[in-house]
Amino acid sequence: MTARSASTRARSASTRARPIDYNGVMTGTEQIEIERKYDVDDEAAVPDLVGVGVGAGAGAGGGAGRALEVARVVLDPAASLSATYHDTPDHRLLGARVTLRRRTGGHDAGWHLKLPPEVAGGGRREVHHPLGADDEPVPAALLDRVAALLATGGDGDGASALRPVLLLETRRTAHHLLDGEGHELVEVADDGVRATRVADGRVRTWREWEAELGPGVDGPEGDALLDTLASRLRAAGARPSAHRSKLALGLGD
Structure with a gap:
């Protein structure tokens, strides 16, 4: 495995996202996120993944498709990520499979809004908005996406209903699985997580x-x-994750 440069990471991130126009202003990007999550024990090691792949026509129903095979794995230096998740006190966003966070650290620092799949079994739409000041409010472009969920409830409407509910510290080592031409097929993130529930300070790792x-x-x-x-x-x-998201696990009883 070899270390991956910051410029390579930035190019890879930009190709998977499209710009967003909010009231005539380009405010961020969005992409479809297709991922699978796994629970692992502390002693587990990410295995050798070179050679993992599928041949042409390996899709559903035997339909035509391009061959995908991992030719090499590029390893990022470990990164420290800090995220604050926002929701209503009754966790309306989580209940609707929506997550809203402000993350610092790593190559995709910023505000991230994840929306539920639009079709069964499909990927989640992830909307990114750049960071501002440390005490900035939730960006209006993201609030508009969840306005319907925030419009009802006894704890306020709109932005006033949102507050920090979970603090997440993640130590991430990313493994980039590349094909023979250097295109990224999959990113496998090895995450060590510490979650602090804001309401009572409970910590889960x-x-x-x-x-x-x-x-x-x-x-x-x-x-x-x-x-x-x-x-x-x-x-x-690895075992298929018993939880849909880090937020769900961090807030769970």
Whole structure:
């Protein structure tokens, strides 16, 4: 494995996102996130993933698709990520499978709004907005996306209903699975997580792996690639996650 440069990471991130126009102003980007999450024990090690792949036509129903095979793995230096998750006191966003966070650290620092899949089994739409001052409010462009969820309830309307509910500290080592031409097929993130629930200060720690398809990798062949990768990860001790998100696990009883 080799270390990956910051410029390479930035190019990879930009190709998977499209700009957003909010009231005539370009305010951020959005992308479809297709990932699978796994619970792992502290002693587990990410296995050798070179050679993981699927042949052409490996998609659902035997339809035509391009061959995808991992030729090499590029390892990022470990990064420290800090995120503050915002929700209503009754967790209306979480209940609707929506997450809203402000993250610092790593190559994708910023505000992130994740929306539920638009079709069953589909990926989640992830909206990014750049960081401002440390005490900045939730950006209006993101509030508009969740206005309907915030319009009812006894704890205020709109932005006044939102408050920090979870603080997340993550130590992440990203493994970039590249094909023979250097295109990223999958990113496998090895995360050590410490979550602090704001309401009562309860702390929970865990470790997980996330496998997210790279830019331009989707459809039946993307699913087939994740299936093949899952077999390799499970053999190394990974288990499909029992929770939909870090937020759900961090807030859970």
